[in-house]
């Protein structure tokens with residue numbers, strides 16, 4: 001084969017490759033833009049309008065329609081400026097994401113076994129925290145680095161184990177306040193501060209849930225919240241909070257971290273968990289239904305004096321070491337039946353607490369300490 005033929009073949013190959021790269025890049029940009037505008041109906045309409053004009057322009061060129069071509073050209077030339085102005089927030093989001101994304105995120109460097117172990121440890125810890133009604137806030141870093149938030153807490157860089165996670169949130173320990181951040185298979189820090197959301201959310205959600213939603217609005221992290229008040233477990237992602245049970249949590253984390261869906265599960269509702277909003281799932285870890293919406297809506301109107309003192313309940317104070325919790329549960333049940341919402345158990349007046357046995361004193365003390373120690 002002559003040198004001329006070889007060089008012409010090489011030129012053709014180069015032209016073909018650059019055309020393919022060009023098409024792939026444009027396609028990726030369109031996909032990224034679609035992903036961002038999806039769900040925002042007004043932006044989507046404008047986006048569809050632009051695509052329509054581009055199609056008309058191509059057709060006008062193919063069919064050699066001069067006037068139509070002049071009009072679409074005018075629109076495209078000037079429309080470019082208009083698009084930058086109209087899509088300013090979206091363009092900002094794209095650029096921010098490009099800047100923040102770490103292509104080789106810590107999670108992706110873990111082996112399959114390490115990822116499964118990670119899911120297992122998190123789920124076990126959350127189960128224990130939920131059963132104990134110990135409040136917790138755990139964020140799992142995905143592609144957006146959480147270093148800025150880690151800097152607000154106490155650095156740990158320890159392996160993720162269920163034991164360590166549960167110990168961190170024990171209220172008598174110095175690190176329990178704030179959030180734990182998980183990077184890869186390490187607990188990067190505890191006691192981190194997240195900017196709370198300013199969104200209008202139901203009053204039953206306090207600062208812990210606001211912080212979880214807040215971080216999920218500005219990063220792609222998955223944040224798990226365990227409510228101290230109810231033991232409910234929720235996942236905050238993309239500005240949405242969804243209450244989940246243990247099975248749903250495991251399935252969701254497996255889907256996100258290991259990257260696969262459990263095939264044998266009868267309940268194939270990952271998408272529901274991702275898409276459902278705050279009102280939809282109200283399942284406690286043990287599948288006990290949570291308080292109903294009306295009860296919760298009353299929350300703001302209840303004063304400490306309206307708490308039903310433990311002694312007035314029919315319930316006999318249990319001699320078990322969970323006596324205080326039994327009393328709270330009985331009081332909550334009575335209040336729920338009467339369609340009222342009790343304040344958080346920490347805020348109930350002292351007469352609510354039985355003072356009969358040692359364990360009750362212990363828990364009462366912890367409760368007081370907690371109140372003093374909280375931000």
Ligand SMILES: Nc1ncnc2c1ncn2[C@@H]1O[C@H](COP(=O)(O)OP(=O)(O)OP(=O)(O)O)[C@@H](O)[C@H]1O
Pocket residue numbers: 135136137176177178179192193194195196204205206207208209210211226227228229230344374375
């Ligand atoms: N901005 C924040 N960043 C990190 N952690 C926070 C933030 N705000 C509150 N917290 C944590 O949440 C705790 C207070 O939770 P609070 O009771 O107000 O919220 P909640 O949403 O009602 O949760 P719960 O159902 O557990 O009571 C704080 O002690 C702290 O540990």
